[in-house]
Amino acid sequence: MEIKKKILLVEDDQSLAEVYRSRLEMEGFEVVTVHDGEVAVSEVINHRPDLIILDAMLPKISGFDLLDIIRGTPEVMNVRVIMLTALSQSSDRERAESLGADDYLVKTQITIGDVVNSVRKHLDIPS
Numbered sequence: 858m859e860i861k862k863k864i865l866l867v868e869d870d871q872s873l874a875e876v877y878r879s880r881l882e883m884e885g886f887e888v889v890t891v892h893d894g895e896v897a898v899s900e901v902i903n904h905r906p907d908l909i910i911l912d913a914m915l916p917k918i919s920g921f922d923l924l925d926i927i928r929g930t931p932e933v934m935n936v937r938v939i940m941l942t943a944l945s946q947s948s949d950r951e952r953a954e955s956l957g958a959d960d961y962l963v964k965t966q967i968t969i970g971d972v973v974n975s976v977r978k979h980l981d982i983p984s
Contacts, residue, residue: 861887865906894918913942928957937979
């Protein structure tokens with residue numbers, strides 16, 4: 858039996874998080890959703906997801922700061938991180954890339970299918 862890949866979805870918009878969670882579960886992923894950066898820190902360390910979908914603007918700890926924490930924590934530093942955000946400025950994209958994001962998707966410029974394709978790509982799963 859194939860082991861399900863674990864995704865941590867960090868998104869403070871609960872209705873949007875639900876849409877993404879439902880679609881990713883339909884695609885066969887195990888999805889844990891959290892709504893703020895502080896909870897996400899312990900979730901990453903305790904549950905070691907295969908991939909994190911990370912919003913930039915979060916309560917308590919921003920997605921950028923969370924990414925910095927992840928990349929500085931040896932146990933989880935190699936977890937794939939897709940930033941999924943409303944921030945479309947090139948400076949935000951550059952900041953995410955400099956902190957080690959594997960991908961940077963702007964919510965208004967993509968579909969949920971694009972998110973699924975990015976997840977598959979970064980987990981080496983054929984479409």
